[in-house]
Amino acid sequence: MNQDDIVVSLFAGAGGFSTGFAQAGLKPLFGADINVDACKSYELNIGSACYPLDLSIADPSLLQNLVGGQKPLAVIGGPPCQGFSTAGPRNSSDPRNRLIFNYLHIVDRLSPRWFVFENVEGLLTSGGGRDLARLVREFVGLGYSVRMQKVNLASYGVPQTRKRVLIIGNRLGIDFEFPAELHSFDSGKAKKASGLPMAPTLDDAIAGLGPAATAKGAAVRYASSVPLNTFDALMRQENEAGSVTQHVRAEPAQRTQIELLKPGQTMKDLPPELWHESFARRANRRVCDGTPTEKRGGAPSGIKRLRGNLQSLTITGAASREFIHPTEHRPLTIRECARIQTFPDRYQWAGNSASIIQQIGNAVPPLAAQHLARHLLKLDGAFGSDLQAPRPAAAQLLGFVLTESSGMSPALQSTAMLLAEMRQQRLMFDACKTATA
Ligand SMILES: C[S@@+](CC[C@H](N)C(=O)[O-])C[C@H]1O[C@@H](n2cnc3c(N)ncnc32)[C@H](O)[C@@H]1O
Known part of the structure; x- marks a missing residue:
């Protein structure tokens, strides 16, 4: 070497x-x-x-x-x-x-x-x-x-x-x-x-992955035999399998709220009676100077539906829980998060789902x-x-x-x-x- x-x-x-x-x-x-x-x-x-x-x-x-x-x-x-x-x-x-x-x-x-x-x-x-x-x-x-x-x-x-x-x-x-x-x-x-030209959008990033699987561990074939855009082609490189893993839809606990969310909206945009209990507690928490965290702009926003025609918000270890797909009533899959972090589709991870999303959220793209x-x-x-x-x-x-x-x-x-x-x-x-x- x-x-x-x-x-x-x-x-x-x-x-x-x-x-x-x-x-x-x-x-x-x-x-x-x-x-x-x-x-x-x-x-x-x-x-x-x-x-x-x-x-x-x-x-x-x-x-x-x-x-x-x-x-x-x-x-x-x-x-x-x-x-x-x-x-x-x-x-x-x-x-x-x-x-x-x-x-x-x-x-x-x-x-x-x-x-x-x-x-x-x-x-x-x-x-x-x-x-x-x-x-x-x-x-x-x-x-x-x-x-x-x-x-x-x-x-x-x-x-x-x-x-x-x-x-x-x-x-x-x-x-x-x-x-x-x-x-x-x-x-x-x-x-x-x-x-300068716009960075690839969220829609560009997850195009071509095909419908998310319902069964854990399933390999999902691409939506088409040829890539749907340049970013899709980049992600598919060296992935000879023609399918991806970790593209599995989670059944969300907050389905009612998710169905109401429009692209760009967060839990904060829903009526307070629909706020998830831990979200309501955090949103109303007062920090030591007495200002509610929401007024400081720092309140956690819980689930949020991303906009497909823009770039995604920052992928963190919470992304596969909190980021809702632009059009489907489910959170992003781990593979979608990985693509937004620009990990190629051939990438494999060790550990359980919580560990994997943490590794992805931590990464330098x-x-x-x-x-x-x-x-x-x-x-x-x-x-x-x-x-x-x-x-x-x-x-x-x-x-x-x-x-x-x-x-x-x-x-x-x-x-x-x-x-x-x-x-x-x-x-x-x-x-x-x-x-x-
Ligand atoms: C921001 S992440 C780095 C991600 C990495 N650069 C990448 O691109 O995938 C920080 C890493 O530091 C590791 N870490 C934390 N404490 C550490 C320690 N005491 N010794 C070694 N690694 C540590 C974590 O496990 C985590 O993987």
């Missing part, structure tokens, strides 16, 4: 990130994740080992041994968001913080040319922004030039709006941009009209990962760079984009200030160095 094209996936899950990197021509050397089902799924599909390790305590030298002296092109992955403690940024004995430190220590040991760190947007304001600022400072301290951006993955062609924070770093001293956006998007909740991987390869020059010769520079925070909107919440403002200070200090340091040279 050429060490120029190997990647190691930390917090690898079922392998969404690795699938995209493999589709771009890279070689996932191995993954590591604490969840045994996720590791099994990874191995079933990626074709390399996934070690069931607790990365909060795993010694980085263990990972170094597994790499066996090779220098990976990239380390990919990101710890789960709970890893970002708000309990005090200097408390390195907090086991949740160890996830971040171990990620850093492993990157340090494996010394990849690039790392790609993915996380939820909550990371931006965790610990008043200090967690993120510290994380970036640590990456820079390891010698990486870093850029950070909040990206809606629909702009990379995923048929779902999914905001994620991406931190990319390289130890080559290369300044770089994030990959170009390819699509406009609109899920009703998040939208961006950039003049392979299509977005593929777009990132191709961009990295271009930057790295491994496939023949079309860039200007890189300007070597000392490791630094090259730039950050925390939001695309004109306004910022006070929480985001304090994060932006911390990061701007870091950049300012760097510029002053460089200016001093030039002056004394």
Whole structure:
């Protein structure tokens, strides 16, 4: 195996990130994740080992041994968001913080040319922004030039709006941009009209799957022998079976409510007497400042019927319970959720339904990962760079984009200030160095 094209996936899950990197021509050397089902799924599909390790305590030298002296092109992955403690940024004995430190220590040991760190947007304001600022400072301290951006993955062609924070770093001293956006998007909740073609819609994403089965474990043949659209064709690639698994309709408990829901509507749009008991309790809950959660806009909306002609809302571990099919009176099937996450139809999962939907909801969509991987390869020059010769520079925070909107919440403002200070200090340091040279 050429060490120029190997990647190691930390917090690898079922392998969404690795699938995209493999589709771009890279070689996932191995993954590591604490969840045994996720590791099994990874191995079933990626074709390399996934070690069931607790990365909060795993010694980085263990990972170094597994790499066996090779220098990976990239380390990919990101710890789960709970890893970002708000309990005090200097408390390195907090086991949740160890996830971040171990990620850093492993990157340090494996010394990849690039790392790609993915996380939820909550990371931006965790610990008043200090967690993120510290994380970036640590990456820079390891010698990486870093850029950070909040990206809606629909702009990379995923048929779902999914905001994620991406931190990319390289130890080559290369300044770089994030990959170009390819699509406009609109899920009703998040939208961006950039003049680019629309991302595939939910209808596009699930076209061709055929009617969902009623029996668990059944394989369902495609609706037609030829794909119904480009996205359908993409999903069918390498699925020689001509059928899919995990496309099974669940009999919903809330059938009356589901029948009343129109596309785009949620439980909140139904009369309160029809609200499910636990939904009513959560919707009326008051948070500590006395404001009902509903008034804060944060009330859970329970079941929601998605719109077929838009992109889906974000797929999470609750999607196969809460997201109702645009036209049928049932929740989405696991396979439909997998397609919206851009997992190809050949993908198989280990574990029960609850474990599988969690693995799917956790994943980096392979299509977005593929777009990132191709961009990295271009930057790295491994496939023949079309860039200007890189300007070597000392490791630094090259730039950050925390939001695309004109306004910022006070929480985001304090994060932006911390990061701007870091950049300012760097510029002053460089200016001093030039002056004394
Ligand atoms: C956001 S998911 C990553 C998904 C993955 N990147 C993908 O594309 O499929 C986070 C993963 O971290 C794993 N995880 C949580 N705590 C962990 C720990 N202490 N050690 C190793 N893995 C852990 C979870 O099991 C989960 O699979």
